[in-house]
């Protein structure tokens with residue numbers, strides 16, 4: 001297969017976060033162009049890596065890109081949503097893992113390939129599905145979801161303060177004829193935002209496109225489901241590295257990791273905290289790891305990236 005131009009963000013930091021054991025069992029939840037998978041494979045001797053992606057393009061690309069590791073029996077490619085983590089691994093006979101990395105969001109090829117319909121910069125049919133077999137696409141969200149549902153996702157997933165105006169404009173436009181393309185949608189959003197507000201904060205359709213993409217792929221629901229399973233699958237000493245690209249994802253990871261690493265409610269006045277009440281997990285860094293200045297200079301996608309790492313203690 002031809003080029004898959006994706007520059008991996010926080011490549012070394014995320015893999016170092018896993019503290020890889022050469023004979024361990026690892027998971028890359030978001031294979032994409034195979035950057036993190038390739039780096040993990042370099043450190044495995046008798047260990048095994050299971051790499052998930054719901055996008056058939058990423059799976060096909062890596063059948064060739066990481067072909068030698070597949071032939072050596074070190075790598076298994078898993079074409080499924082990472083919210084099916086536990087079951088998909090159980091089907092391979094795996095019930096515990098030493099580490100898992102998530103590098104969330106869309107890959108550069110998904111974004112740059114106009115026909116996938118992710119970008120307001122290329123004209124294409126409204127799509128935005130990471131999994132090409134999924135029935136729900138951006139077309140249905142934009143043309144069939146109610147005004148209230150549109151307002152909800154624009155507020156919640158886009159943090160768009162003009163959610164009501166945009167939802168109203170979408171409703172008006174689709175009463176005349178269905179909204180078919182990314183450019184039509186981008187123009188409707190742009191027109192709905194007051195002129196003064198359009199001058200700040202990047203492209204006026206950026207937040208709405210993010211919101212619709214998150215809704216189409218149920219990105220936050222899938223992440224929450226998957227992280228819960230990943231925490232349960234980790235062996236003692238095992239680690240999870242998560243790279244997020246927007247505040248909603250990061251908040252979810254931060255909250256779930258905080259819950260996992262906090263002491264339970266204990267009766268007041270206990271002289272010592274009993275060992276079995278100690279948390280099962282610890283955070284590896286108190287603050288998220290951010291890309292270096294050098295990485296930011298060469299990789300525009302790195303700008304909003306944050307890495308959080310957690311380890312199972314018992």
Ligand SMILES: C[S@@+](CC[C@H](N)C(=O)[O-])C[C@H]1O[C@@H](n2cnc3c(N)ncnc32)[C@H](O)[C@@H]1O
Pocket residue numbers: 006007008009029030031032033034035036037052053054055058080081082083103104105106107108130222223
């Ligand atoms: C940012 S890219 C990963 C890039 C990769 N780390 C690399 O170095 O090339 C994210 C990938 O994860 C996949 N993905 C996102 N959410 C997913 C989910 N819920 N289940 C499975 N794959 C998912 C996307 O299809 C995309 O290929």
